Amino acid sequence: MKKEVVKVLKKYLKEEFSSEEIEKLIEIPPNPAMGDYAFPCFVLSKKLKKNPNQIASAIAKNIAVFEFEKIEPKGPYINFFLNRDMLAKSTIDKIRKEKDKYGSGKYGKDKVSIEFSGANTHKAFHIGHIRGTALGESISRIMEFMGNKVIRTNYQGDSGMHVAKWIWCYKKYHKKKRVTKNEEWFASIYVDAMRRLAKNPKYQDEVDKINMKLALNSDPKLTALWEKTRKISLETLEQIYKELNTRFDKYYFESEMEVRGKQIVRNLLEKKIAKKSQGAVIIDLKKYNLGVWVLLRKDGTILYSAKDIALAESKFNDLNINKAVYVAGSEQRHHFYQLFKTLDIMKFRQAEKCYYVPVTLVRLPWGKMSSRTGENIIYSTFKKELVDLAKIEIEKRAKLKKDPLEKRALAIAVAALKYSMLKQEVNKTIVFDKKEALRFEGDTGPYLLYTHVRAKNILKKTKKKVKTYHLENITIDDLEKNIIQQLSFFPSIVTKAYEKLTPSLIANYAYQISKMFNEYYQLNRVIGSEKERFRLALVESFSQVLKNSLYLLGIPIIERM
Numbered sequence: 001m002k003k004e005v006v007k008v009l010k011k012y013l014k015e016e017f018s019s020e021e022i023e024k025l026i027e028i029p030p031n032p033a034m035g036d037y038a039f040p041c042f043v044l045s046k047k048l049k050k051n052p053n054q055i056a057s058a059i060a061k062n063i064a065v066f067e068f069e070k071i072e073p074k075g076p077y078i079n080f081f082l083n084r085d086m087l088a089k090s091t092i093d094k095i096r097k098e099k100d101k102y103g104s105g106k107y108g109k110d111k112v113s114i115e116f117s118g119a120n121t122h123k124a125f126h127i128g129h130i131r132g133t134a135l136g137e138s139i140s141r142i143m144e145f146m147g148n149k150v151i152r153t154n155y156q157g158d159s160g161m162h163v164a165k166w167i168w169c170y171k172k173y174h175k176k177k178r179v180t181k182n183e184e185w186f187a188s189i190y191v192d193a194m195r196r197l198a199k200n201p202k203y204q205d206e207v208d209k210i211n212m213k214l215a216l217n218s219d220p221k222l223t224a225l226w227e228k229t230r231k232i233s234l235e236t237l238e239q240i241y242k243e244l245n246t247r248f249d250k251y252y253f254e255s256e257m258e259v260r261g262k263q264i265v266r267n268l269l270e271k272k273i274a275k276k277s278q279g280a281v282i283i284d285l286k287k288y289n290l291g292v293w294v295l296l297r298k299d300g301t302i303l304y305s306a307k308d309i310a311l312a313e314s315k316f317n318d319l320n321i322n323k324a325v326y327v328a329g330s331e332q333r334h335h336f337y338q339l340f341k342t343l344d345i346m347k348f349r350q351a352e353k354c355y356y357v358p359v360t361l362v363r364l365p366w367g368k369m370s371s372r373t374g375e376n377i378i379y380s381t382f383k384k385e386l387v388d389l390a391k392i393e394i395e396k397r398a399k400l401k402k403d404p405l406e407k408r409a410l411a412i413a414v415a416a417l418k419y420s421m422l423k424q425e426v427n428k429t430i431v432f433d434k435k436e437a438l439r440f441e442g443d444t445g446p447y448l449l450y451t452h453v454r455a456k457n458i459l460k461k462t463k464k465k466v467k468t469y470h471l472e473n474i475t476i477d478d479l480e481k482n483i484i485q486q487l488s489f490f491p492s493i494v495t496k497a498y499e500k501l502t503p504s505l506i507a508n509y510a511y512q513i514s515k516m517f518n519e520y521y522q523l524n525r526v527i528g529s530e531k532e533r534f535r536l537a538l539v540e541s542f543s544q545v546l547k548n549s550l551y552l553l554g555i556p557i558i559e560r561m
Contacts, residue, residue: 001086001091002037002492003023004068005026005037005080006019006026008071009063010022012062012063013044016044016047016048025039025040025043028489029079032478034074034079036081037079037080037082038074039078040052041055041056052076056074056075060073067086068081068083069082069083084476087481088481088534088538090488091485092487096540096544100547100548100551102490102491103145103491103494103545103548104146104147104494105491105494107147107498108148109148110143110321110322111148111151111319111321111323112143112149112151112321112325113150113151113152114136114140114151114153114325115136115154115155115325115328116133116154117132117136117246118154118155118156120157121156121157121163121234122189122190122229122233123162123166124183124187125183125236125237126379127377127379127417128329128362129379130244130418132329132359133244134417134421134422135422135426136246137246137554138552138554139327141551141554142494142503146495152246152250153248153249153251154248154250154251155252155254156234156252156253156254159215159226159253160254160304162190164207164210164211164214165190165193165194165197165207166186166190166229167210167229168193168206168207169190169192170225174192182236183240184380184381186236208299210222212299215301215302240379243383243414244417245414250319252311252315257311258302260313260314261295261309261310264306264310264313265281265295265296265302268281268295269281280295280297281295281296285342288341290337290338291334293342305339305342308335309342309343312339312348312350312354323354324353325355325357326354326355326356326357328357329359329360329361330359330361331361333356339354355501358426361429361430362429363430363431363432382434386417386434386437387406387409388409389438390412390413390416393440393446394409394412397561398560412449414445415445416437417445418445418553419444419445420432420444422503423504423511426504446561447514448510448514448550448555449561450561451546452546452547453560453561455517455539455542458526459540459543461527469534470534479519479524480535480538483513483516483520483538483542486509486512486513486516487542490509494552503552506549506553510546513545513546513549517539517542
């Protein structure tokens with residue numbers, strides 16, 4: 001319907017403004033009593049050399065058309081009140097026709113890799129990783145929904161100092177313990193390593209020797225232990241990804257980037273882009289206000305920086321992509337700016353096609369988490385706590401056998417986790433409160449699932465299939481009109497989320513329409529009312545839009561709460 005507003009304004013403004021310029025100026029009033037759309041005439045004043053109030057009055061007088069109940073000037077604004085029947089029919093018919101594709105588009109034609117999660121082997125997967133995983137999966141779905149070909153990539157740290165510390169600690173203090181497929185056990189070894197190294201820094205020499213042997217592949221027994229523990233650690237992570245309803249098309253590993261990374265460093269030295277400093281190899285980026293970027297340590301071992309250059313090269317060459325999005329922690333912001341600037345200096349032709357989405361910290365009520373100190377909540381432990389809380393809420397409403405209860409509780413727990421991570425803007429630190437996130441009322445994932453179940457239950461209760469509905473002889477009330485209008489906004493919400501790579505816009509939209517629907521349901525009878533067919537069509541349309549919203553957030557719907 002916004003296009004209709006653009007169309008009638010374009011008739012009056014003719015060549016003064018393009019349709020795109022007009023559409024950008026159109027506003028949605030904060031109060032429905034002020035209209036459905038508003039057009040500010042300030043910007044016309046200079047071109048038309050008239051008072052904006054006069055312009056508003058003149059335009060309103062000349063563009064009255066049947067798509068609108070009324071068009072009225074209000075000071076320097078023109079307020080448009082949509083024809084309720086036309087709004088209802090155009091919106092509901094479009095949703096019922098397009099179903100799961102409603103809101104999608106062909107705005108993007110890129111083949112893009114989205115790198116996210118990046119959980120390291122031999123360390124804990126904690127709730128901070130959940131935010132990056134949830135965000136990357138949601139951005140992937142939004143970009144696909146808008147017409148792009150998306151390749152989900154995961155770059156995992158399976159080599160380097162953290163692995164050397166784990167293996168050092170295991171060999172020195174835990175060798176008699178059997179390596180188990182248990183996330184908590186893996187994390188405990190790393191935490192123990194960090195504590196022992198903090199107490200006695202001299203042990204770092206032993207760690208450095210292990211790191212060097214692993215890098216050179218010079219100790220078969222050490223390499224065998226690394227391969228065994230790496231495999232088990234990756235299998236553990238894969239189960240977590242399955243539970244979080246995400247997947248990856250391509251896995252990259254740090255160990256794979258070492259050889260090419262060192263070749264790139266040699267090339268950079270030859271071209272004098274890099275230089276040696278105190279035995280290490282660096283790139284001086286100070287003139288770009290990006291400091292010094294270290295590529296190789298003085299012992300010759302490679303750092304993340306050089307590996308990331310090799311990774312960028314691999315992505316564009318192997319995957320034949322034309323855009324790369326990195327979804328990674330906000331503490332790595334400086335690192336990615338250094339990477340992108342280095343690619344630019346190297347004349348890497350796709351340097352300008354690399355984008356960074358920062359993932360800010362997740363804090364618990366007592367403060368920041370740390371995998372080094374163990375002041376952290378490991379995913380498996382945290383999941384169990386959330387599932388147990390979800391079971392309590394479910395059992396208040398229904399009695400289930402063990403397996404169905406576990407499955408439903410896990411789905412609700414994951415919805416609570418993912419929604420709480422996605423409803424916040426990407427640059428905002430989250431303080432995660434598990435009891436708040438698991439509430440079945442308010443701005444939570446379980447509330448959205450509950451609302452969808454409620455809408456579907458209404459549709460299940462009727463014996464009629466609403467193939468057709470009629471608007472004759474019924475009055476669409478204000479609340480119905482407001483819901484329909486919000487449903488009509490869904491495609492523009494998705495477009496904004498796509499343009500800004502911000503799933504929070506969809507999350508907040510889903511909550512707002514759910515609130516409106518629940519208010520409507522409390523005040524209005526659907527089945528058996530005089531407006532039954534229309535109201536069933538409205539409920540069906542709402543449930544479809546909420547389903548599409550949840551899909552884009554990576555939250556699976558469930559049949560019952």
